[in-house]
Amino acid sequence: MAATTDLDAQVEQRVVQLCGEFKQGITYQIIQNDMPTLELAQIVNVINKLLATGRLDMLKKDDDILVFKLRDPGSLHRVKGAEPEEQVVYKIIEECGTQGIWAREIRSRSNLHLNTVEKVLRKLESKKLIKSFNPVSAPKKKTYLLYNLEPDRSLTGGAWYSDQHFDSEFVDILNQQCWRFLEQRTVRARQVTGGPVAVRTASFVASKEVLKHISELGITKVQLSIDDIETILETLVFDGKVERSVAAEGAEGVKLYRAVSSFLPTPALMCTPCGVCPLIKECDDVGNVTPVKCRYMKEWLDVEW
Amino acid sequence: MSGNLQKVCLKILKEYFGDIVAKVGDTLFQKGSNPLRILCSTTKLPLSKVKEALAVLIKHNLVTWDEWKPGIPCYTLLHDRVLLILRYPRYVYHVREKFGEQSEMIIDVISKEGQATASHVIVTSSLKMYDANTDGMNKGSFEQQHITARNHLLNLIENEYIQRCPAPQDSNKPVPKLTVKAEDLYSLTPEMLDLKALQQEIQLRRAGEGKPEVSHPYSDIFWRINYDRFHIDFRDSEIRNSIVRRVDPLAGECLGALLKVSYGRSDPWVSVMNPVTVSEIRDHLKDLKYLEQYLKIIEEQSGGCVQKVGDAGGGQYRINMFNAFQSLTHALIDNIVQDRFGSKAARIFRLVRQHRMMEQDQIGEMSMIDKKEANILTYRLLHDNFLRIHELRKTLAPSPANKSIFLFHVDMTSVVRMILEWSYKALYNLMVQRETRANDNRRLLEKHIRVATIVENLNQSGGTEDQIQEVLDMMTPNEKEHLEQVNKIQDKLHVSEIALDDTIFILQMFTYYQTL
Numbered sequence: 001m002a003a004t005t006d007l008d009a010q011v012e013q014r015v016v017q018l019c020g021e022f023k024q025g026i027t028y029q030i031i032q033n034d035m036p037t038l039e040l041a042q043i044v045n046v047i048n049k050l051l052a053t054g055r056l057d058m059l060k061k062d063d064d065i066l067v068f069k070l071r072d073p074g075s076l077h078r079v080k081g082a083e084p085e086e087q088v089v090y091k092i093i094e095e096c097g098t099q100g101i102w103a104r105e106i107r108s109r110s111n112l113h114l115n116t117v118e119k120v121l122r123k124l125e126s127k128k129l130i131k132s133f134n135p136v137s138a139p140k141k142k143t144y145l146l147y148n149l150e151p152d153r154s155l156t157g158g159a160w161y162s163d164q165h166f167d168s169e170f171v172d173i174l175n176q177q178c179w180r181f182l183e184q185r186t187v188r189a190r191q192v193t194g195g196p197v198a199v200r201t202a203s204f205v206a207s208k209e210v211l212k213h214i215s216e217l218g219i220t221k222v223q224l225s226i227d228d229i230e231t232i233l234e235t236l237v238f239d240g241k242v243e244r245s246v247a248a249e250g251a252e253g254v255k256l257y258r259a260v261s262s263f264l265p266t267p268a269l270m271c272t273p274c275g276v277c278p279l280i281k282e283c284d285d286v287g288n289v290t291p292v293k294c295r296y297m298k299e300w301l302d303v304e305w
Numbered sequence: 306m307s308g309n310l311q312k313v314c315l316k317i318l319k320e321y322f323g324d325i326v327a328k329v330g331d332t333l334f335q336k337g338s339n340p341l342r343i344l345c346s347t348t349k350l351p352l353s354k355v356k357e358a359l360a361v362l363i364k365h366n367l368v369t370w371d372e373w374k375p376g377i378p379c380y381t382l383l384h385d386r387v388l389l390i391l392r393y394p395r396y397v398y399h400v401r402e403k404f405g406e407q408s409e410m411i412i413d414v415i416s417k418e419g420q421a422t423a424s425h426v427i428v429t430s431s432l433k434m435y436d437a438n439t440d441g442m443n444k445g446s447f448e449q450q451h452i453t454a455r456n457h458l459l460n461l462i463e464n465e466y467i468q469r470c471p472a473p474q475d476s477n478k479p480v481p482k483l484t485v486k487a488e489d490l491y492s493l494t495p496e497m498l499d500l501k502a503l504q505q506e507i508q509l510r511r512a513g514e515g516k517p518e519v520s521h522p523y524s525d526i527f528w529r530i531n532y533d534r535f536h537i538d539f540r541d542s543e544i545r546n547s548i549v550r551r552v553d554p555l556a557g558e559c560l561g562a563l564l565k566v567s568y569g570r571s572d573p574w575v576s577v578m579n580p581v582t583v584s585e586i587r588d589h590l591k592d593l594k595y596l597e598q599y600l601k602i603i604e605e606q607s608g609g610c611v612q613k614v615g616d617a618g619g620g621q622y623r624i625n626m627f628n629a630f631q632s633l634t635h636a637l638i639d640n641i642v643q644d645r646f647g648s649k650a651a652r653i654f655r656l657v658r659q660h661r662m663m664e665q666d667q668i669g670e671m672s673m674i675d676k677k678e679a680n681i682l683t684y685r686l687l688h689d690n691f692l693r694i695h696e697l698r699k700t701l702a703p704s705p706a707n708k709s710i711f712l713f714h715v716d717m718t719s720v721v722r723m724i725l726e727w728s729y730k731a732l733y734n735l736m737v738q739r740e741t742r743a744n745d746n747r748r749l750l751e752k753h754i755r756v757a758t759i760v761e762n763l764n765q766s767g768g769t770e771d772q773i774q775e776v777l778d779m780m781t782p783n784e785k786e787h788l789e790q791v792n793k794i795q796d797k798l799h800v801s802e803i804a805l806d807d808t809i810f811i812l813q814m815f816t817y818y819q820t821l
Contacts, residue, residue: 160673168675175673195595196552196602235673238652238659240639263547263608263636264811268804269724270644274731283730285312291734292741301738301794 011038011046016055016070025059025067085112089120093130093144098152100133100143136161159222173219174232179241181205181213182259204245204256207233233257273300309729311335314387316736321390322361325350329358333368333382340379365390365419366470366529376479389532391732391806396535400466407457410434412466412530420470420529423493424521427454428506435511451503462493465534470527497523537573540814544610544629547636551606552599559599562589563611567624576627576821582618608632627818631717634815637808638720642691649674650682654691654715662695662712683713690723691715718819725812732805739798746791753788756780 018026018034031043047068050056059067088110093101107117121144124130131147134140135155145151160167182205189203211229214220236242236257243260246253269275273296274283282289291297311334318327332347333339339347345355359380362368367386373379393416401409410430415421421429431450461467468490473481499522506519541564549557563586571579583597590596600622603611609628615621635658643651652672657663660671669679686692697710743750759776762768780788 166675168678171673195598196556197595197598200602231673234671235652238656238672239648240636240651240655260606261550262640263551263633264640265550266644267637267640267808268801268806269728269731269808270641272731272735272801272805274727274734275641276645280727280730283734291737294734294738297734297738301742301797 008042008046008049011035011042012050015046015050015068019056019068019070025069027065027067083120085110085116085120086124088112089117090124090129093124094146096145098145098149098155100135100145100151100155102141102143106144136166159220159224159228170220171232171235174214174229175235175239177214177217177219178210178229178232179236179239179259181210182236182242182257186259200258203258204247205258206247206249207255207257210257230255273297307726307729309726309733310384310388313729313733313736314382314384316733316740317387317390320736320740322358322365325354326358326361329355330362330367330382330387333380334384338371338373338379338381340373340377344380370480372480378480386532388809391802392535392810394803395539395806396530399535399538400461404457404460406437407434407453408461410437411454411458411461415467415528415530420527422521422524422527423458423498424503424506424524426458426528427451427498427503428510430454430457431507432510448504451500451507455498455500455503459493462491462528465491465531467528468531470529472525472527493528497526533574536810536814537568539810540626543633543811543814544607547633548603548607548610552602555593555595556599556603556606558590558593559586559596560603560607560611562586563600563603563622564624565589576625576818578624578626580614580621580623583620583622584618586622587619608635627821630811630815630818633811634717634721637811638691638717638724641724642686645689646682646685649678650686653679653682654686657692657713658715658717662714664710664712668713687713691720693719718816721812721815725809725816728805728809728812732802732809735798735802735805739795739802742791742794742798746787749784749788749791752784753780 014035015026015031018030022030028040028043032038032040047056047058050068051058055070057069059069061067089106089112092106092109103117103121104114106112106121107114110117112120121130121132125132128147130144132142132144133151133155135143135151137155143151143155160171162170182203185205186203189199192199192202207226207230210233211224211226214224214229233242233244233255237244240262241259242257245256245258247256248254267275273294274280277283277294277296279289283294284290311331314334315327315331318330322330328348328350329344332344336343336347341352341355341359344359345352348355350358359368362382363370366383368380368382370378370380396416397409397412400412407430410433411426414426414429414433418425428451431454434450434454458467469485469492471483471485473483475481502519502521506521509519541561544564545557545560548560563581566581566585566589567578570581583600586600587596593599597620600611600613600620604613604622607629609625609632612623612625612628613620614623639651639655642654646654649672652674653668656668656672660667665680665683668683669676672679674682683692687694692713693716695712695714697712699709756776756779760773763773763776
């Protein structure tokens, strides 16, 4: 079965290629001449598939010969009752691809009145030819793009955004889980015999492995990429809990991470109430905030009994 | 030099030397160098008192003088030294750990006296040892006590923990200059001590003859604590502890050996020491299996403290103290930001520090914190002076079309200075709190001392059990409980003060290496 699908894919590719070469369209004959080993049923199969997905158009010539042409992606003539304005707007939106376009931009490009543009956009939207979304960078700018396209990562913010909002809880959880994983590794690595270098090497984890662990944990339904997990791991580096190293694997470098502890324990300054006191700037010998009257100090000293 | 430092110094002087000395010291702090007459008029104290106070301060190495006008000296307070008084318990403890109880007594005596002659130190510390071990020690060993004490003193001098005080060359001059030859600084020759006289004095003093007239040779040579030597030890232990935390205890051993070899090579206070080879370190650590590996790891993990410079002799390494204290201070301040503002703010702080200059949007993106929250945290850090803003304009003329760019950055030296100020303030607050609490419970504490003295006297004069019990019952159970609480709080405050000094030490080291 796998072999046939593979073959189908090959044939499909070849057919599309042929269509590209013969701009005026191709016939059965051409396909058969190109791939003589193929049976007619197979060709029909492939062509039907291409027609169903809308990549080919089937036309009939005067002499009743069927001709296949690549469907012009911008053609709106299939849409029933497409008005010229709709065509223009559709074309503009299409040109912008996955980046999407703002209604006002459409107006300036199409030279149509804003009201008209909005009407057309509503119409196209109801026909499910285009859709709108709000990019995370400018949530109030309603952006349009073709219905079958997914907006670019820079607009959706990638895996970290749900409904245009930054999912900081999700990031925090991933951050914690990654750290826990690296920490466990470090603890386990201490058991390794063979010198400190071996211990250190054992405590390094490739970002790929972290990704695998996170996917296995099942805390997220979103499929994360290596880049995503590396962004999370970078935050741990900035937290000072993890250090990064790069190792060569084949031709390219692989990022390795390992948990480390801080150089110092909590400083003594922070163990006194003055260290965390929000009023330290106001504190003085006279006035309302003085060390003698200090409530924080009193609580701290009297806490044990 | 700041208001906070001044308040701490005043508090310390008051606590250790009393009001008059504190007043003179404080005036010197606030007005700078001043001659005696002006000191009298500013402090409004009689001449004799000011003289006495200055003598005390000079004896404790806290004041120096210079020739102001021909024949008239002006006095200067060494405020850093005043702060070091708080470190005395640490010095004493350090010596105890390293050389034992007898050395502890010696350092204790010298730190209390400021400057003392060798014979005085030996006699007093011997007597103290005797008092501390009234039951355990037999008479025979005490006969030789002065020898033990001398040996310990010699050892401390040889290890440069104690140094000779400079003495006037020509004492006839009105403003003598104090000097000491470099070769005399750490040498206590046998002829400087008369062992017989020492033994005699110890015995007489033990017999209870207040101040026997025993003359000792060289009674004009004084000795004092060499602070720098202690600071080298503290500094080393900070670095070693950080490596132990980061890697493991064996790595700490390696670093210790590396430091030891380095000190044979270079001045301990330079920021970058001369390189040493692995084979030299190997001589100190014969049993360590993975020395080369450990050195490699330390080089990676020490935050630039240990650097590899070459491959000669199995690899050459050198110590970079500048980097070491830079990374320690970074860790310290990161911890402070984390405890004060939360871990997300610490992330932003570290991020900005590593990238040097950052824009608002970049911070939000790279820290993976919600933009709004990131902004709030950034501005809070800015508000508390941990971050700074740098404005970049394309043109100098202000116009709305030219949007200026605001870059956040960290100015480490000013942050360190600020934290130092905080530490001084915290120190002051703790001392004030301790004093207030002691004053509030003065009656109770005094009663406790009185009872203890009576019991002690009864014990010595052979009072009966009943009598002692009767005296002890003068403290009601309620009072006893309260006393325990008060003492606990006093201890807690005192421990915090000493611990706080550790933070100050790291920051001071950082500033020292920055200005080097």
